Amino acid sequence: MRSKVTGAQRWVVKIGSALLTADGKGLDRAAMGVWVEQMVALHEAGVELVLVSSGAVAAGMSRLGWTVRPSAMHELQAAAAIGQMGLVQAWESSFAEHSRHTAQILLTHDDLSDRKRYLNARSTLRALVELGVIPVINENDTVVTDEIRFGDNDTLAALVANLVEADLLVILTDRDGMFDADPRNNPDAKMIYEARADDPALDAVAGGTGGALGRGGMQTKLRAARLAARSGAHTIIVGGRLERVLDRLKAGERLGTLLSPERGLLAARKQWLAGHLQTRGTLVLDEGAVAALSQGHKSLLPVGVKAVQGGFRRGEMVVCVAPDGREVARGLANYSAAEAQKIIGQSSDAIVSVLGYMAEPELVHRDNLILV
Numbered sequence: 001m002r003s004k005v006t007g008a009q010r011w012v013v014k015i016g017s018a019l020l021t022a023d024g025k026g027l028d029r030a031a032m033g034v035w036v037e038q039m040v041a042l043h044e045a046g047v048e049l050v051l052v053s054s055g056a057v058a059a060g061m062s063r064l065g066w067t068v069r070p071s072a073m074h075e076l077q078a079a080a081a082i083g084q085m086g087l088v089q090a091w092e093s094s095f096a097e098h099s100r101h102t103a104q105i106l107l108t109h110d111d112l113s114d115r116k117r118y119l120n121a122r123s124t125l126r127a128l129v130e131l132g133v134i135p136v137i138n139e140n141d142t143v144v145t146d147e148i149r150f151g152d153n154d155t156l157a158a159l160v161a162n163l164v165e166a167d168l169l170v171i172l173t174d175r176d177g178m179f180d181a182d183p184r185n186n187p188d189a190k191m192i193y194e195a196r197a198d199d200p201a202l203d204a205v206a207g208g209t210g211g212a213l214g215r216g217g218m219q220t221k222l223r224a225a226r227l228a229a230r231s232g233a234h235t236i237i238v239g240g241r242l243e244r245v246l247d248r249l250k251a252g253e254r255l256g257t258l259l260s261p262e263r264g265l266l267a268a269r270k271q272w273l274a275g276h277l278q279t280r281g282t283l284v285l286d287e288g289a290v291a292a293l294s295q296g297h298k299s300l301l302p303v304g305v306k307a308v309q310g311g312f313r314r315g316e317m318v319v320c321v322a323p324d325g326r327e328v329a330r331g332l333a334n335y336s337a338a339e340a341q342k343i344i345g346q347s348s349d350a351i352v353s354v355l356g357y358m359a360e361p362e363l364v365h366r367d368n369l370i371l372v
């Protein structure tokens, strides 16, 4: 019996392209219908649901009669624009058979990394969930550019789990769960039923640097579980083709791989930081500052910083690294890179005389700092 699953009140369910499109052959409406029935049953049992659905590119390709995935960005984006229509139509009509409304939400990285947009997306999603509507989320493929793509919907689903403070992220995939080696190359591979998301042993299992483990499909799922864990969510990686998979999970059956968070819910602001993927610069700390942050959970003062790299502005995200380059934290800088350059190595009392004003005595306040 898995009490963390059976007791979860808010689920984010992510369904990947391969599952949704019957391995690329158009949308698998029959499979979608069966998942919808189960999601409706969950909904009736009081579970709040958010669906993250891939499949726009694959569905668009199938509508256009393309058999080979294009590599040109504009063709991919065109396929996604065409396919997204069919995708949401299929979800909408399937949920409508059970008198449930759906809502389409297309997100880009900027929507989740900009504080204002993040808060907006959060309150809209919350409003939809409270109205009993099932949000259907995908990446806004037609407008994103290379640098800001989530790249895969596992990451997007994890950031959505942070956004709505979900208890559970369910990643439906084409394998029964995460195995201790890629099952395609290792027929004896055994499934992992439970693990802590932060267990470093999982890195090797999910691909690591070996390169022998195929598409690395589990790597993005493991990363997603770790991101989701930061806001306290459990993640299940499980076979989407297993019969009545969602019903059985809700009933407490030990299916798939359950990855648990190492600690409880972080403050909402810190969740936002955790999901804030784009950083604008780097601060190189001295050993004393590394210890103050890592062990003392203190703020970062200018005196403990040895070097400033990048061109960040006040309020932007920076990476804090140890003298050997190891990342120790990320956080929002209280000063721009140019200002930081002038005040590093000095006591906070000197800030006014150096800059002519003082915003804050800390370079990064501990409330805006997330340890890595």
Ligand SMILES: Nc1ncnc2c1ncn2[C@@H]1O[C@H](COP(=O)(O)OP(=O)(O)O)[C@@H](O)[C@H]1O
Pocket: 015, 016, 017, 018, 019, 172, 173, 174, 175, 177, 178, 179, 180, 181, 182, 183, 184, 205, 206, 207, 213, 214, 215, 216, 217, 218, 219
């Ligand atoms: N340790 C592992 N356990 C299970 N599957 C693995 C593992 N390492 C790599 N994989 C591969 O990951 C694939 C799933 O990822 P992916 O193709 O990205 O799916 P999706 O479209 O559902 O996101 C599996 O088909 C499997 O071959």
Ligand SMILES: N[C@@H](CCC(=O)OP(=O)(O)O)C(=O)O
Pocket: 015, 016, 017, 018, 053, 054, 055, 056, 057, 058, 080, 138, 139, 141, 151, 152, 153, 154
């Ligand atoms: N946003 C894209 C999906 C991105 C993607 O590859 O996702 P996935 O199949 O879940 O790894 C689409 O709808 O086609």
